[in-house]
Amino acid sequence: MPEDVCVLIPTLDEAATIGDVIDGFRANGYETILVIDGGSTDGTQAIARERGADVLEQSGRGKGQAVMEALDRIETEYVLMLDGDGTYQPEEAAAMLEPLRDGRAEHVIGNRFADMEPGAMTRLNRFGNRLINRTFAVVHHRNLTDVLSGYRAFTADSVRQLDLSANGFGIETELAVECVRQGIDIEVVPIGYEPRPDGSETNLHPLRDGGVILLTLYRLAKLNNPMLYYGSIGLASGMVGVALAGYVGYRWFFEGVSHEVLALLSAFTILLGVQIVMFGVLSDMILTLHREQRRRIERIAEDD
Structure with missing residues (x-):
């Protein structure tokens, strides 16, 4: 038709x-x-x-x-x-x-x-x-x-x-x-x-x-796989922080030069990365629960 x-x-x-x-x-x-x-x-x-x-x-x-x-x-x-x-x-x-x-x-x-x-x-x-x-x-x-x-x-x-x-x-x-x-x-x-x-x-x-x-x-x-989305952002932030920490540590131990501002920035980016990853884990758990609830509702509707 x-x-x-x-x-x-x-x-x-x-x-x-x-x-x-x-x-x-x-x-x-x-x-x-x-x-x-x-x-x-x-x-x-x-x-x-x-x-x-x-x-x-x-x-x-x-x-x-x-x-x-x-x-x-x-x-x-x-x-x-x-x-x-x-x-x-x-x-x-x-x-x-x-x-x-x-x-x-x-x-x-x-x-x-x-x-x-x-x-x-x-x-x-x-x-x-x-x-x-x-x-x-x-x-x-x-x-x-x-x-x-x-x-x-x-x-x-x-x-x-x-x-x-x-x-x-x-x-x-x-x-x-x-x-x-x-x-x-x-x-x-x-x-x-x-x-x-x-x-x-x-x-x-x-x-x-x-x-x-x-x-x-x-x-x-971020809507269908939040762990991948937020995890990748958090990992990138953490890697930047680790790289900065390595640079600051090298300058301090081998050259005696301190970089207080860079050290603070390094700590901030590492903590930010960890928080973003945790947000991704929570989002993934919420999405999983939402999908399970939707499947239950669909099964109930089919039974009726």
């Missing part, structure tokens, strides 16, 4: 591909297509309207802001989200939606690495994706294989439970983190991933955007 699905396509200067993407979904029976555009100057909006899509120009900047703004306007039960660059196949929409319709999941991620065509991703991007996926698995204790995939399917109700704030390409990472944190069922579906067609240029800057995504992962760790 494609009528209960909204196909959401965030775009920025995708005139070379957006028409074919919309045509592909319409050919597969999907009539509710929303293109949210970041102010394209190449005619993307006009092409999308000509092909029958609803077009909304976002009020802010960045893919994350565009997605959040569009979600406020969607009224269908299911949302199918993908990039407008022609790398994802409309024919795989049914497979993406199947876990939602069967009740197995509320959020579906398309795994591009399952069937990636040669040339679809550069070596640098492939390395960055692998690094981010492994970092996600370590930080959030869940291996989702391809957290940066732009092909997603989810229930509208589930996404309204999420606390989203990422403005740029970190939106995919934040969606995955929030689903894990909120206990939303996630399923990973193998999909194909094709190279960008000729004449289509990427808006992704691997080093800059990759760094932003890693920082987003680390920032969100």
